[in-house]
Amino acid sequence: xxxxxxxxxxxxxxxxxxxxxxxxxxxxxxxxxxxxxxxxxxxxxxxxxxxxxxxxxxxxxxxxxxxxxxxxxxxxxxxxxxxxxxxxxxxxxxxxxxxxxxxxxxxxxxxxxxxxxxxxxxxxxxxxxxxxxxxxxxxxxxxxxxxxxxxxxxxxxxxxxxxxxxxxxxxxxxxxxxxxxxxxxxxxxxxxxxxxxxxxxxxxxxxxxxxxxxxxxxxxxxxxxxxxxxxxxxxxxxxxxxxxxxxxxxxxx
Amino acid sequence: xxxxxxxxxxxxxxxxxxxxxxxxxxxxxxxxxxxxxxxxxxxxxxxxxxxxxxxxxxxxxxxxxxxxxxxxxxxxxxxxxxxxxxxxxxxxxxxxxxxxxxxxxxxxxxxxxxxxxxxxxxxxxxxxxxxxxxxxxxxxxxxxxxxxxxxxxxxxxxxxxxxxxxxxxxxxxxxxxxxxxxxxxxxxxxxxxxxxxxxxxxxxxxxxxxxxxxxxxxxxxxxxxxxxxxxxxxxxxxxxxxxxxxxxxxxxxx
Numbered sequence: 001x002x003x004x005x006x007x008x009x010x011x012x013x014x015x016x017x018x019x020x021x022x023x024x025x026x027x028x029x030x031x032x033x034x035x036x037x038x039x040x041x042x043x044x045x046x047x048x049x050x051x052x053x054x055x056x057x058x059x060x061x062x063x064x065x066x067x068x069x070x071x072x073x074x075x076x077x078x079x080x081x082x083x084x085x086x087x088x089x090x091x092x093x094x095x096x097x098x099x100x101x102x103x104x105x106x107x108x109x110x111x112x113x114x115x116x117x118x119x120x121x122x123x124x125x126x127x128x129x130x131x132x133x134x135x136x137x138x139x140x141x142x143x144x145x146x147x148x149x150x151x152x153x154x155x156x157x158x159x160x161x162x163x164x165x166x167x168x169x170x171x172x173x174x175x176x177x178x179x180x181x182x183x184x185x186x187x188x189x190x191x192x193x194x195x196x197x198x199x200x201x202x203x204x205x206x207x208x209x210x211x212x213x214x215x216x217x218x219x220x221x222x223x224x225x226x227x228x229x230x231x232x233x234x235x236x237x238x239x240x241x242x243x244x245x246x247x248x249x250x251x252x253x
Numbered sequence: 254x255x256x257x258x259x260x261x262x263x264x265x266x267x268x269x270x271x272x273x274x275x276x277x278x279x280x281x282x283x284x285x286x287x288x289x290x291x292x293x294x295x296x297x298x299x300x301x302x303x304x305x306x307x308x309x310x311x312x313x314x315x316x317x318x319x320x321x322x323x324x325x326x327x328x329x330x331x332x333x334x335x336x337x338x339x340x341x342x343x344x345x346x347x348x349x350x351x352x353x354x355x356x357x358x359x360x361x362x363x364x365x366x367x368x369x370x371x372x373x374x375x376x377x378x379x380x381x382x383x384x385x386x387x388x389x390x391x392x393x394x395x396x397x398x399x400x401x402x403x404x405x406x407x408x409x410x411x412x413x414x415x416x417x418x419x420x421x422x423x424x425x426x427x428x429x430x431x432x433x434x435x436x437x438x439x440x441x442x443x444x445x446x447x448x449x450x451x452x453x454x455x456x457x458x459x460x461x462x463x464x465x466x467x468x469x470x471x472x473x474x475x476x477x478x479x480x481x482x483x484x485x486x487x488x489x490x491x492x493x494x495x496x497x498x499x500x501x502x503x504x505x506x507x
Contacts, residue, residue, distance in 0.1 A: 002254070002255045003478070003479040003482075004254045004255065004256065004479065005254070005255075027254075030254055031254040032254075170506045173467065173503050173506065174467050174503060174506075177467035177468050177469070177502075177503050178467075178469065189492070214427060214428045214431035214432075214494060214495065215431050215436075215492065215494060216431065216432065219492045222491070223491050223492035224492075225254075225489065226256075226483055226486060226488065226489025226490055226491070226493075227483070227489075227490075227493065229254050229489070230479065230480070230483045230489070233479075234479075235479030235480070235482075235483070236479065236480065237476050238443075238468065238472035238473075238476035238477075238500050238501070238502050239480065239498075239499070239500050239501075240467065240468060240502065240503040241467070241503040241506035242498070242499050242506065242507075244493070244496065244498065245493070245496055246492050246493055247492065247493075248431075248492050248494065249427050249428060249431050249436075249494040249495040251495065251496070252424040252425075252427045252428055252494065252495025252496070253424055253425075253428065253495070
C-alpha cells in the first residue's frame with residue numbers, strides 16, 4: 001500500500017517557479033499529482049514545467065502576481081477551466097526585504113504581507129470554498145519559516161508575515177476540520193535559495209548559521225520532498241494544525 | 254512515492270499490539286528486516302511476525318520485560334548481533350499503568366511509570382547509539398504523546414510527565430548524535446484506538462475526548478504508521494531531527 005500516492009490529485013503550488021516552491025512542485029509530481037505552478041516570471045515557470053514533464057502528471061503554469069488582491073480567485077478560475085478543481089494547495093510564494101526595521105518603508109512592509117499573508121488567506125479561502133462545495137477532502141500546506149519561532153535580524157516584515165502564517169494555519173485547521181480539509185505548515189530551516197543568498201554570501205552569517213544546525217549542513221530542495229508529500233497525502237490523514245520543521249534540528253534548541 | 258526500507262534493520266519495542274504492531278507490518282511491507290519486541294503478548298507477537306514474513310520480509314521475535322535492569326540492553330544487543338547492526342529503533346513500548354491523581358499516587362506507581370516509559374527508552378537509546386554509529390548512522394523514533402505538552406487527561410499526570418521527559422530526551426539526544434548521522438525524532442499521538450484506551454478510558458470519558466478533537470474522531474494505529482515511516486526514512490526524513498510530530502486530529506496545535 002502506498003500511503004504517499006497522489007495520483008489523480010491536482011496540486012496548486014505558488015512560488016513554484018524557483019527555489020523551495022519548485023522543489024515542492026517536483027516532489028508532488030513525483031508522487032503522481034497534476035501540478036499547477038504559479039509565479040510572476042514566465043521564464044521560471046517554463047523551466048519548472050519542463051522539469052515537471054519528467055513525471056507522469058499533467059503540468060500547468062499560471063503566471064500571476066500574488067501582491068494583487070484578486071489574484072487568488074483568478075488563478076483558481078484558470079486552473080478550473082484548464083485542468084480541474086484543486087485538491088492540494090502549497091503556498092510557497094514569498095519575498096524577502098532584508099534591511100533593518102528602522103529603514104523599512106511601509107510600502108515594503110505591505111508588499112511582504114500581501115504576498116505571504118493576504119495571498120495565503122485568499123488562496124486557502126478560494127480552495128476551501130471549492131472543496132466544501134464539492135464535498136471533497138483536501139490538504140492545504142503553508143510554508144512557514146524559522147522566523148516564526150526565532151528572531152532573525154533584518155527580517156521584520158518577513159518574520160511577522162511568517163508568524164502570521166502559522167496563526168492562520170491553526171485557525172483554518174480548526175474551522176475546516178469538519179469538512180475533512182487539513183491545514184498544516186512546513187517550516188524550512190536554512191536552505192540556500194535566492195531569498196537567503198545574501199546570508200550565505202556573508203562569511204560571518206554563514207558561519208553562525210551552519211554552526212547552529214545540528215546536522216551540520218544547510219538543506220537542499222530534496223530534503224523538503226518527504227514532508228511535503230506526507231502532508232499532501234493520506235499519509236498524514238490524522239495530522240492537522242501542525243507545523244513540521246525540516247531544519248536539520250535547529251528548533252531542537 | 255513509496256517509502257522503501259529494503260534491507261534496513263529495524264527494532265520496534267512493544268511491537269505486538271496497537272501502534273507498534275501496525276508499524277512493524279508497514280516496515281515489513283517496505284522491505285525492512287523487523288525485530289518485534291514483546292513482553293507478555295507472545296501469541297500476538299507471533300501473529301505480527303507472521304504478517305511480516307507473509308509480506309516477504311525477514312523478521313524475528315525478541316522477548317523481555319524492559320522495566321528490569323539490563324533487559325533493554327540485552328534486547329538491543331540480541332537483535333543487533335543477529336543482524337550485524339541496527340539502522341532504525343522505534344521506542345514504542347510504554348503504558349499509563351493506571352490512572353491516579355497525584356495526591357493518591359504511590360511511590361511504586363511513580364517508579365513503575367518512569368521505568369516503563371522513560372528509563373528503558375533511555376537504556377535502549379544508550380545501547381543502540383554505538384551500533385548505529387558503527388553502521389554509519391541511523392534513525393530513532395520515540396513514541397511520546399500529546400500528554401507531553403498538555404499535561405495529560407484525568408489521572409494521567411505521571412504518565413504525561415514521563416512522556417514530557419521522552420520529548421525532552423528526544424530534542425537533546427538529537428543534538429548529541431547529529432554528528433554521527435543519527436536522527437532522533439518523536440511521534441506524539443493524540444487519542445488513538447488501541448488497547449491503551451480499552452484499559453484506561455471508560456465510555457463517558459471517551460465521548461468527552463471525542464468532542465475535543467477537531468477532526469471529530471479518534472485516530473487509528475494505521476494513521477500513526479506513515480508519520481513513523483517519514484521520521485525513520487533517511488530519504489524522506491533526511492533533514493528532520495529533534496522534532497515531535499503531533500498526530501492528534503488537531504486536538505493540540507502547539
